[in-house]
Amino acid sequence: MFRVLEADPSLVIVDFEKSVELAMYAVFGPHVQxxxxxxxLTQSTWRKIQALGPANQYQTDNTFRIFCGQLDALxxxxxxxxLEGMQHLKDTMPDDAIPLVEYFDQTYVSGQLKLKQPQQQQQQDRETVAPIRIRRIPPIFxxxxxxxxxxxLAGEARTNNINEGWNNKFSSLVGHQHLSIWKLIVCxxxxxxxxxxxxxxxxxxxxPKKR
Structure with a gap:
């Protein structure tokens, strides 16, 4: 006899995918954390380091590597x-880290500043220069x-590695990629x-026996 489980989690640990976050709220409600x-997060920072170019410096320059690690340590x-920690890193960052710090700040901490388009001016005000308005866009995450x-501090899980472990185990059970729907159902x-x-x-x- 199968047990019916009603999923009503209070906490969900996910990868950095905004669509997954929105889906969790839609399915489980706004109360879910x-x-x-x-x-x-650390992998995203490392991929950005590789994309921006200073990967070799990261591997050979210990001071630069420690600074990059401080971004994740926020x-x-x-x-x-x-926010105070982010400002400290901005004040002390080496020149080679400027693009990385800007990316991290915009994506995770402060967001971006964007120019707000002025409203359509009336005919009689066309010669008047419209004031420049800037608004802050919140960070994606x-x-x-x-x-x-x-x-x-609570000693709780900071990663979803246990889920990654299940994914790997299920992949081993399946045995190959691009399987048919029938093979998937059997597995x-x-x-x-x-x-x-x-x-x-x-x-x-x-x-269960401990490994």
Missing amino acids: IQYCFYH AILPPNEV RIHNWNMHEVT QRAECARVTGAFLQYDLGVR
Whole structure:
């Protein structure tokens, strides 16, 4: 007999994908807490370093490497100190790190400043110069979603590596990529049977063996 599980999570750890965050809110409601994976934050920073060019400097210059690591370390600060920490990095950044710092600040911390288009002027005011208006666009990923201060103090998970482990295990079960829908159904049924058996063993007091 299969157990019916009603999913109503209070916390969901996801990769840095805005569409996934919006989907979680749509499915589970606005009460769910979205936490972005710290590992994927560091990977995103590393990919940006490679894209911008200073990857060789990162690998050979210890001072530059430590500075880049401090960007990711902003996640460990209390949320109300992240802006101050970001400003400190701006004040001390080497010239080669300017594009990286600007990217990190715009994407995760301060957002961007954009010119606001002036409204259409009336006929009699066309000779009057319209004032320049600038508005701040919030960062794509908000600080409280990727901040790890409380999570670290509580000793809780900062990554979704356990899910990545299941993905790898299921990939091994499937055996190859681009499988047919029928093969996928067979593999999903096998995985459901395995999980159901694990639930039954747990109910009977049988704990899985440690590796």
